[in-house]
Every structure is written in C-alpha cells, then in structure tokens.
Amino acid sequence: MLTVVKTVVKFGKVFIVLFILFTSGFTFSTGNSRISAGIDFIKEGYPFVFCIGKFNFSKDGKNLNSSFSSDFEASLTEEEKAWLEKHRVIKIAPDPNFAPFEFLDEYGHYLGIGADYIKIIEKMLGVRFEILVYTEWSDVISDFKSGKIDMLNTVFSNEERTSYMLFPKPYLKIPTVAVVRKGEIDQIDEKKLGRYRITMVRDYGLTGHFLNKYPGYNIIFAKNISEALEFLVSKKADVFINDIATTDWYMKENGITSLEIVSYIKPDSYLGFGVRKDYRILKDILEKAQDKIPKGTLNEILNRWIKVNVSLKGVFSKILLLAFILLSVVVIIIVFLLLINARLNSMVKQKTLLLYKELEKSRTLESELRKRGEFLDNILDExxxxxxxxxxxxxxxxxxxxxxxxxxxxxxxxxxxxxxxxxxxxxxxxxxxxxxxxxxxxxxxxxxxxxxxxxxxxxxxxxxxxxxxxxxxxxxxxxxxxxLTDILKLQEELKKSLEEKNLLIKEIHHRVKNNFNIVVSLLNLQKNRVENEEVKKAIMVAQNRIFSMALIHEMLYQTNQFTQVSILNYVDKLIKYLQGLYTNEFQRVDFKVEIEKEIYLPMDVAIPLGMVINEILMNSLKHAFPGKRKGVVRINILRTKDKKLEILIGDDGVGIPPEENFFEKKSLGATLIQSLIYQIKGDFKYYNKNGLTFEIIIPLDKIDVKS
Missing domain, CATH: 3.30.450.20 (PAS domain)
Structure with a gap:
C-alpha cells in the first residue's frame, strides 16, 4: 500500500506542474493554418520534412538562393562540359496545375517547390531553362514525345514513360491517398478498388501506373486536379487517387469541405526530373548536380512552401484533462484496494479457523485412506x-x-x-x-x-x-x-485389402480411359468418312471433349492417386494434345502458363473444370486469331488468401463484338461452360478487352482439395 501512496503523490506533482503551465498561457504559434495530415516528403537518404499537428501549403514562396558547391564543375567530364557549352538553352514545360510542386500563376510566372529547385540547378549548370507555357498537361506530354520539349520537372516514373523518357534519381516522395465524399466510405482496400468509379488526372505518371497494374478498373479521366475533385463532389466518381500534397492544395483552393482522405494507397509518388531519351548526358549531369546540392537546401525550399502552426495551449488543456482523469482513476483504485484488503483480512481469519478444523479431521481421514487403498487394489484387479x-x-x-x-x-x-x-x-x-x-x-x-x-x-x-x-x-x-498382437494382424489384413482395392480402382480408371479412347477412335473413323467440313469439325470438337475427360482417368491410374489430379500436369498434357489437333494455329500462337504447383483437385471437380478449360482453349484457337494473326493465350491458376481457386484463361485476339454477350449465343460450348462451372459451385465472368478473357472463381472450402 505504501507503493500505491507514493504513486499517487507523483501523479499529484505532475498534475500541479501541468496546471501551472496551462494557467500561465504557454503557447507556440507561427503563421495561419488549417487541420491536415502530416506529410513525410522523403525518407532514407533524401531530405525530408515531417509536420505534426497543423500545417498548410503556402502559395507565396519566393525564389531561394542556395550556395553551390565549387567542386561541381570539376566533377564533370570533358564530354559533359562540351554538351553544356553546345546546349545553352534547355526547354522545360511545367504542369500549370500541380501546386505546390509546380504551377503557373495568373501572370504566367513559374512557381513552386520544383521551380525553386530547378533555379539552383540552372545556376550550377550555367545554362538557361526556357519555360514553355501550356494550359493542359496532356499537351505537355504530347509535345514532349514529339521532341519539342527537352525536360520535365516533378514527374512520376512508370513503366510506360521509360520508353521515351530518362529519369535521374527523384528528389521528392509524397504519400498517395484515396479521397472520397465525407461519410460514404470509411476505409478503402487497394485490392477492392475495382468496385468503385475512380477518377484520376489524364497522362499523370501515377495514372499510368494504375492503368498498367489494374487494366480492368473503371477510371474516369480528368484534365487536372480541380476537375477530378469536381467529379468527386458532383458524384460522377466515387474515389479520387492522387498525392496528398496537391490534393490538399486544391481542396483548399476551391473551398471544398465535403471531401475527406480515408486511406493511403501504394505506391508513394516519387517525383523528380524527366529527360528526353536522347539526352542521356543531361541525365548524368543532373544527377551529379543533385549530389552536390547541400542536404539542407531542399529543406529550406520546402519550408518556404510549407508553414507550421502548433498551438500547445489546446494540447495542454487536453493533457490537463487527461491527468485529472488519471488521478481520479488512481484514487478510485486505491479506495477499491483498501476495501479489498479489509475483505481479504477477514477471509484469512475465516480460512485459518477452517484449516484448524480440517486438521482435526485428518486423523479420521487416515483410516479412510487405508480403506480406499484396499478399494483401489480391488480396482486394479478389475x-x-x-x-x-x-x-x-x-x-x-x-x-x-x-x-x-x-x-x-x-x-x-x-x-x-x-x-x-x-x-x-x-x-x-x-x-x-x-x-x-x-x-x-x-x-x-x-x-x-x-x-x-x-x-x-x-x-x-x-x-x-x-x-x-x-x-x-x-x-x-x-x-x-x-x-498389439490382434491389432497388428488386423492392420496387415487391412493393408492387403487396401492394396487389392487400389489395384481394382487403378484397373477401373484404366478401362474407363481405354473406353474413352475407343469412342475417340470410332469418332475418328466416322470423321474420315464424312465429306462435310462442318460435320468433321463438330466430330473433332466432340473428340476433344471426350479426351479432356479421358485424360483425367489416365492421370489417376498413372500417378497412383486415385482421388486427386494435379491441375498443372493436366493442363500441360491438354495443351500438348491440342497442339496435335491445331497444328497450324500453334505455329502462330504462344501459350503463357502460370499455375501454382501442388494444386490437386478431386475427380468430381477436375473433370468438369478440365472440360471448361478445354472449351475456352478451343474457342481461342478457333476464333481468336483469324487469318494469319498471331497472338498469345494465357492460363493463370492460383490459390487466393481467402481460400479460393482463381483461374484466368484468355487471349489477346479479336474478342467478340461489344454488342454481343458470349453466353447469349446459346452455343454448345457456352452452355457447357456455364453448366459445368455451376456444377462445381463456382462463379465466372469474362472481359472483352484486348481479346477475350474468362475469370473463374471456385471456393476451395466447399470441396476436398489437397495441397
């Protein structure tokens, strides 16, 4: 109890100190601000600014003069010096609507964090950056590709841009966020973004990254950030994905208060320079210049565009309230402990009295134990x-x-x-x-x-x-x-019985497979006697469907696994069989197969699924690549974390007309695909974009699957 009292005294001292600080009006404040999230602009080797509490992006940033390293020129090669001497003017086109990183004010002045940073680069290189003025970012990208622009600033590197642009190392990192209307969506899972209407700025690097990573998503393009925010406010879109800095700037700029940030989205936005593909020397020069800029210079630039306002009086008010609550809780606990202590003392006295009485009974129990010993001896005999x-x-x-x-x-x-x-x-x-x-x-x-x-x-x-x-x-x-004598004899008998059963099952699968092959051969004889090409094709399709079932039975007796089939081995053998039937098509079509190893399916799932895979592959080989068209057929099969089997089979062929529905044609193949997938309790859909792709989902928890 003494320790508890000392703890209460310490809490009291803290409470008094907090009270004095609060009543003395201790505060710290700089500038005007509004509530927003902190931003970590750069980590691990790059300059960074981390704001806690309240901050705001300033629009009145001025050009920042920095000291330049005298040894920068010495680090340049003779070839690099000659290149700079030859290219005294470098054309650069900023994004007119990308504040606070770069933008054009009402007078056409180039401003922002990137503008201040590039002025330092301009001074170090001894060249002049000619600022080309555009009103739309899409026009900037178009002219850059045509060679009218030499260099871009604060751009995002993605796979598509590397084909026409070189990227020195980035100098800014900004978190990417998802913005929604207040009160509609609490949290967004990146894997489930496809269920929403997403708006993004056309031709932004982040937009290109998402288009490449999620080709099936419904993305509504805006010409700039303000228009994307308007799409969200007017309910033309559900989610806006962008970096947190520019999003915050234009929400305040446009007086938007009905939106909120709910989630961080990967990847973060790494921003830096983008250089023409044929200006590799300029890329190397820019990287050397960035290495020579003092580490604190970028922080100084960022500080001119980011203002911090922290008022500690409200914080101390909360701390004071919290300290009061904690002190009250401690007092209540002490009172409770005192009551418990008194109760325990009373219980100890009662227990002591009971133990004394129990001791008196111990002698009587000894005689009873002897009798129980005799009783236990009798139990052992039983x-x-x-x-x-x-x-x-x-x-x-x-x-x-x-x-x-x-x-x-x-x-x-x-x-x-x-x-x-x-x-x-x-x-x-x-x-x-x-x-x-x-x-x-x-x-x-x-x-x-x-x-x-x-x-x-x-x-x-x-x-x-x-x-x-x-x-x-x-x-x-x-x-x-x-x-164990009788048990071992029984085990030996069961083992022999099991071997006989396995042999019988193997023979059954073998005979079923042979019967299927006989049917295929009979159909082949019939096909050779038929002159009508349509009938021949129909017979060949029937042969192929029968073979897809026969292949399951063949694998069952060849691998000695009479109930499970490896889906990887099955698909491999099915493709080889199709190659023999569609020799001409296989000369023009590549197969890309990615199947997770060690996926085994029971026979009642493997047979219908095998027929579905066979139908889709035959459809691609017969219809996706007319004439001499070449292409790729992809097969991806894997297990998902939510215990489902995900199957993607598709091609990059001609697809089907947009106005048609594949399953409304009422062909035998479409009917088979639908009925067989329903038979194995699966879901399916197809995508008619850049070819025809089928997505099949089978819940593994409803079937007996070995892995």
Missing amino acids: LPVPMLLVSGDGKIIKMNYHFVQCSGFNRDDFENIEDFFKVILKRKGEREKFIEVWKKKQEDVHSEYNFYSYYLSCKNTGARICDIKVKSIQDVYAILFID
Missing part, C-alpha cells in the same frame, strides 16, 4: 489391461488379475523385476535394453519410459507383441502391457 506395480528397489508389489491370466505367472515366481523380464522378454536385444533403462531409472524418479512392439513369451497365451509403458508414481513404478 482393470482389463495387464499391469505390474514395482517398488523402487525392483521388487514386484502386485500383479493384477488380468496380467496373471494372460501371462500364467505369479508374483512369487520372481525375486525382482529384472528376473521377470529375463524370462518374459524373448529377444535378447530388447531384454538388455529394458534392463539397462531400468537400472538408470533412479536418476530421474519422475520419468516415464515407453518400449514399443516388444515380443513377450507368456505361459497361457504364447508369444505376444506388446507396448510396455513404465510410469513412476512417487517411489512406485506402474508397468502396463498393451497387447
């Missing part, structure tokens, strides 16, 4: 398991009735346990091992020993196979004999 009780010095105390009946021995037949096992254990090695372990038992009196499948020689029952279990109970050892 146990159906043979058992011995042996003292610590090796003398046999008791053989229960079942042991005497099974072995034919009595306790008086042996002086000690070692003599007993010399007689009853038939094998010399087992006998020596048991005696050796028994001699070491005194090192661990509480140990338990197990001896498995020992051969015993009994008078009454002959040779028996038993597990022997030795358990120490204080200074007495209980030895139990578990007879």
Whole structure:
C-alpha cells in the first residue's frame, strides 16, 4: 500500500506542474493554418520534412538562393562540359496545375517547390531553362514525345514513360491517398478498388501506373486536379487517387469541405526530373548536380512552401484533462484496494479457523485412506489391461488379475523385476535394453519410459507383441502391457485389402480411359468418312471433349492417386494434345502458363473444370486469331488468401463484338461452360478487352482439395 501512496503523490506533482503551465498561457504559434495530415516528403537518404499537428501549403514562396558547391564543375567530364557549352538553352514545360510542386500563376510566372529547385540547378549548370507555357498537361506530354520539349520537372516514373523518357534519381516522395465524399466510405482496400468509379488526372505518371497494374478498373479521366475533385463532389466518381500534397492544395483552393482522405494507397509518388531519351548526358549531369546540392537546401525550399502552426495551449488543456482523469482513476483504485484488503483480512481469519478444523479431521481421514487403498487394489484387479506395480528397489508389489491370466505367472515366481523380464522378454536385444533403462531409472524418479512392439513369451497365451509403458508414481513404478498382437494382424489384413482395392480402382480408371479412347477412335473413323467440313469439325470438337475427360482417368491410374489430379500436369498434357489437333494455329500462337504447383483437385471437380478449360482453349484457337494473326493465350491458376481457386484463361485476339454477350449465343460450348462451372459451385465472368478473357472463381472450402 505504501507503493500505491507514493504513486499517487507523483501523479499529484505532475498534475500541479501541468496546471501551472496551462494557467500561465504557454503557447507556440507561427503563421495561419488549417487541420491536415502530416506529410513525410522523403525518407532514407533524401531530405525530408515531417509536420505534426497543423500545417498548410503556402502559395507565396519566393525564389531561394542556395550556395553551390565549387567542386561541381570539376566533377564533370570533358564530354559533359562540351554538351553544356553546345546546349545553352534547355526547354522545360511545367504542369500549370500541380501546386505546390509546380504551377503557373495568373501572370504566367513559374512557381513552386520544383521551380525553386530547378533555379539552383540552372545556376550550377550555367545554362538557361526556357519555360514553355501550356494550359493542359496532356499537351505537355504530347509535345514532349514529339521532341519539342527537352525536360520535365516533378514527374512520376512508370513503366510506360521509360520508353521515351530518362529519369535521374527523384528528389521528392509524397504519400498517395484515396479521397472520397465525407461519410460514404470509411476505409478503402487497394485490392477492392475495382468496385468503385475512380477518377484520376489524364497522362499523370501515377495514372499510368494504375492503368498498367489494374487494366480492368473503371477510371474516369480528368484534365487536372480541380476537375477530378469536381467529379468527386458532383458524384460522377466515387474515389479520387492522387498525392496528398496537391490534393490538399486544391481542396483548399476551391473551398471544398465535403471531401475527406480515408486511406493511403501504394505506391508513394516519387517525383523528380524527366529527360528526353536522347539526352542521356543531361541525365548524368543532373544527377551529379543533385549530389552536390547541400542536404539542407531542399529543406529550406520546402519550408518556404510549407508553414507550421502548433498551438500547445489546446494540447495542454487536453493533457490537463487527461491527468485529472488519471488521478481520479488512481484514487478510485486505491479506495477499491483498501476495501479489498479489509475483505481479504477477514477471509484469512475465516480460512485459518477452517484449516484448524480440517486438521482435526485428518486423523479420521487416515483410516479412510487405508480403506480406499484396499478399494483401489480391488480396482486394479478389475482393470482389463495387464499391469505390474514395482517398488523402487525392483521388487514386484502386485500383479493384477488380468496380467496373471494372460501371462500364467505369479508374483512369487520372481525375486525382482529384472528376473521377470529375463524370462518374459524373448529377444535378447530388447531384454538388455529394458534392463539397462531400468537400472538408470533412479536418476530421474519422475520419468516415464515407453518400449514399443516388444515380443513377450507368456505361459497361457504364447508369444505376444506388446507396448510396455513404465510410469513412476512417487517411489512406485506402474508397468502396463498393451497387447498389439490382434491389432497388428488386423492392420496387415487391412493393408492387403487396401492394396487389392487400389489395384481394382487403378484397373477401373484404366478401362474407363481405354473406353474413352475407343469412342475417340470410332469418332475418328466416322470423321474420315464424312465429306462435310462442318460435320468433321463438330466430330473433332466432340473428340476433344471426350479426351479432356479421358485424360483425367489416365492421370489417376498413372500417378497412383486415385482421388486427386494435379491441375498443372493436366493442363500441360491438354495443351500438348491440342497442339496435335491445331497444328497450324500453334505455329502462330504462344501459350503463357502460370499455375501454382501442388494444386490437386478431386475427380468430381477436375473433370468438369478440365472440360471448361478445354472449351475456352478451343474457342481461342478457333476464333481468336483469324487469318494469319498471331497472338498469345494465357492460363493463370492460383490459390487466393481467402481460400479460393482463381483461374484466368484468355487471349489477346479479336474478342467478340461489344454488342454481343458470349453466353447469349446459346452455343454448345457456352452452355457447357456455364453448366459445368455451376456444377462445381463456382462463379465466372469474362472481359472483352484486348481479346477475350474468362475469370473463374471456385471456393476451395466447399470441396476436398489437397495441397
């Protein structure tokens, strides 16, 4: 209780200090601000600014003069110096609507963090950056591709841009966020973004990254950030994905208060320079210049565009309230503990009195224990398991009735346990091992020993196979004999029966496969006698469908797995079979197969799924690549984290007309695909974009799947 009191005193001192600070009006404040999230602009090797509390992006940033490293020019090669001498003017076009990183004010002045940073680069290189003025970012990208622009600033690198642009190392990193209307969406999972209407700025690097990563998403393009925010406010879109800095700037610029940031989205936006593909020397020069800029220079630029306002009075008010609550809780706990302590003292007195009474009863219990000992002795005799009780010095105390009946021995037949096992254990090695372990038992009196499948020689029952279990109970050892003789005989019989069953199942699968092949051969003979090409094609399709089922039975008896089929091996064999049927098509079509290993499906799932895969592949080979068109057929099969099997099969062929629905054509193939997928309790859909792709989802928790 003394410790508790000291703790209360400490809390009281803290409470007084906080009260004095608060009442004295201690505050810290700089500039005007509004509530927003902190931004970590750069980590791990790049300059960074991290704002806590309240901050705002300033629009009145001025050009920042920085000291330049005198050894920058010395770091340049003669070739780089000659290039700079030849290219005294470098054309750069900023994004007019990308504040606070770069933008054009009402007078056409180039401003922003990137503008201040590039002025330092301009001074170091000794060249002039000619600012080309555009009103739309899409026009900037178009003219850059045509070679009218030499360099861009604060751009995002993605896979598509690397084909026409070089990227020195970035100098800014900004978190990417998802913006929604307030109160509509609490949290956004990146994997489920596809269910929303997403708006992004056309031709932004981040937009290109998402288009490449999620080609099927519904993205509404805006010409700039303000228009994207308007799409969101007017409910033309559900989510706006952009970096947090420019989003915050234009929400305030446009007076938008009905939107909020709900989630961070990967990847973060790394911003830096973008250079023409043929200006590799300029890329190297820019990287050297960035290395020579002092580490604090970028922070100075950022500080001119980011203002911090922290008022500690509100913080201290909250701390004071929290301290008061904590102190009140501690006082309540102390009072509660005092009441508990008084209650415990009363209980201890009562228990002491009860223990004294129990001590008086102990003598009576001793006599009862003796009677119970005799009772337990009778129980041991009734146990159906043979058992011995042996003292610590090796003398046999008791053989229960079942042991005497099974072995034919009595306790008086042996002086000690070692003599007993010399007689009853038939094998010399087992006998020596048991005696050796028994001699070491005194090192661990509480140990338990197990001896498995020992051969015993009994008078009454002959040779028996038993597990022997030795358990120490204080200074007495209980030895139990578990007879396995009949069980092992039964196991051997079951093993033989199982082998016969497996052989029979293997023969059945083999015969089913042969019967399928006979049907295929009969159809082949019929096909050779038919002159109508349409009938021949129909017979070949029927042959292919029968083979897809026969292949399952062939794999079942060849791999000795009579209930499970490897989907990887099945698809591989099916493709090889199709290659023999569609020789001309395979010369023009590549197969890209990505199937997770060790996926086995039961026969009742493998057969319908195999037929579905076969139907989709035949559809691609027959219809996706007319004439001499070349292409790729992709097969991806994997398990998802939510215990589902995801199957993607598609091609980059001609697809189907947009106005058509694949499953409304009522062809036999479409009907088979629908009915077979429903049969295995799966879901499916198809995408008619850049070819025809089928997505099939099978819940693994509803079927017996081995992995």
